[in-house]
Amino acid sequence: MQPRCRDLLCSGWGLRLILKASMVTAAKETKVAQKSPDGDLMRRAFRNILLARATEEKLAALYRAGMIKGGVFLGKGQEALSTASSIFLKKGDIFGPLIRDQAGRIAFGDTILDTLRTYLGSASGPMRGRDGNVHRGRPRDGYYAMISHLGSLIPVVAGGLYAKRMRGETGMVGVTSIGDGGTSTGAFHEGVNLAAVERLPLVVVIANNQYAYSTPNHREFACADLLDKAAGYGIAGFKCDGTDPAACLETLNMAVQAARTGGGPQLVVATLLRLVGHAEHDDASYVDPNLRKTKVGRDCLDVGTTQLLEAGLATAEDIAGWTKQAQAEVEDALNTAQRERGPDPNSEDWTAISTTRLVDGHYTAEDE
Ligand SMILES: Cc1ncc(C[n+]2csc(CCOP(=O)(O)OP(=O)(O)O)c2C)c(N)n1
Numbered sequence: 001m002q003p004r005c006r007d008l009l010c011s012g013w014g015l016r017l018i019l020k021a022s023m024v025t026a027a028k029e030t031k032v033a034q035k036s037p038d039g040d041l042m043r044r045a046f047r048n049i050l051l052a053r054a055t056e057e058k059l060a061a062l063y064r065a066g067m068i069k070g071g072v073f074l075g076k077g078q079e080a081l082s083t084a085s086s087i088f089l090k091k092g093d094i095f096g097p098l099i100r101d102q103a104g105r106i107a108f109g110d111t112i113l114d115t116l117r118t119y120l121g122s123a124s125g126p127m128r129g130r131d132g133n134v135h136r137g138r139p140r141d142g143y144y145a146m147i148s149h150l151g152s153l154i155p156v157v158a159g160g161l162y163a164k165r166m167r168g169e170t171g172m173v174g175v176t177s178i179g180d181g182g183t184s185t186g187a188f189h190e191g192v193n194l195a196a197v198e199r200l201p202l203v204v205v206i207a208n209n210q211y212a213y214s215t216p217n218h219r220e221f222a223c224a225d226l227l228d229k230a231a232g233y234g235i236a237g238f239k240c241d242g243t244d245p246a247a248c249l250e251t252l253n254m255a256v257q258a259a260r261t262g263g264g265p266q267l268v269v270a271t272l273l274r275l276v277g278h279a280e281h282d283d284a285s286y287v288d289p290n291l292r293k294t295k296v297g298r299d300c301l302d303v304g305t306t307q308l309l310e311a312g313l314a315t316a317e318d319i320a321g322w323t324k325q326a327q328a329e330v331e332d333a334l335n336t337a338q339r340e341r342g343p344d345p346n347s348e349d350w351t352a353i354s355t356t357r358l359v360d361g362h363y364t365a366e367d368e
């Protein structure tokens with residue numbers, strides 16, 4: 001298979017596709033579809049961004065009030081990319097979110113109630129109040145529980161896809177995300193290489209938010225652009241402006257479709273800035289203030305608002321109403337989750353959730 005590296009630059013509603021013949025020859029530019037994502041999709045994605053933002057603002061407030069145990073890692077500024085990562089997925093697909101993927105979780109079907117239940121330790125939550133915050137998931141539904149060890153989700157999602165292939169399933173896609181810092185782990189290399197060799201339908205979304213905790217890009221890797229890694233593995237690569245909701249949707253739509261239709265693994269590199277600290281305990285004072293003033297420091301919510309208004313897809317009143325609805329949904333979920341009990345250590349079945357079915361070697365037909 002010939003290495004091919006497609007550098008997809010997205011500006012506003014338009015897209016330019018640059019085919020890089022090699023890393024040393026001059027890039028040849030080719031125009032591709034100028035059409036923007038459809039209005040319904042844009043509105044759906046925007047409302048998902050709003051809901052993720054409202055949820056995370058509430059989580060930050062709860063954390064400051066001392067009501068959440070453990071760290072609170074937020075994705076402010078990364079919601080458009082995260083939404084686009086999972087919005088094109090269907091039943092049978094796999095989504096492996098990371099710490100800044102609250103928006104992607106919601107777009108994949110996670111509920112705000114289950115989110116708050118997990119953060120508040122409710123026994124009614126998907127982790128039965130026993131596992132912290134970002135590590136929730138429903139593996140049977142293709143919604144993998146996050147692994148903290150950076151890079152590790154890539155071989156796990158690749159393995160899930162491989163297992164599906166061995167069972168004869170077709171047409172599925174797996175999407176997982178990683179930060180710029182996480183691309184330097186051994187697990188990233190092993191996972192992407194495995195997916196490339198096996199031509200698995202895997203989309204790896206790199207959210208290059210310029211820092212790995214306080215370490216800036218130039219201290220993380222020496223390649224000119226993280227997109228160069230795609231050529232190194234012999235897989236397709238896309239680049240997009242992660243602050244631009246329309247560009248994120250267009251890029252992820254292409255990448256997911258390419259993976260779904262036999263194109264093998266796809267690497268998406270999105271450029272943005274996290275607009276909060278690494279977690280809520282961090283003030284991000286190390287972030288270069290000049291970066292915040294550049295395009296990379298834009299808030300995707302503001303960019304999305306402008307896009308909707310300028311394209312006539314929503315009015316300011318619509319957006320104000322959606323914002324209120326999102327906040328009300330979060331309040332409702334909070335009221336419910338706060339009334340629920342935590343796990344009772346005397347009655348709790350301490351079997352690990354993922355292996356409950358293995359207890360006493362008891363398999364059901366569903367496990368086959
Ligand atoms: C293998 C591994 N090494 C170190 C850590 C500790 N750690 C957690 S988040 C983080 C920074 C990650 O930066 P990046 O991948 O750029 O993602 P971002 O936080 O910027 O979204 C580090 C070093 C970890 N979780 N896993």
Ligand SMILES: [Mg+2]
Pocket residue numbers: 179180181207208209210211212213
């Ligand atoms: Mg980072």
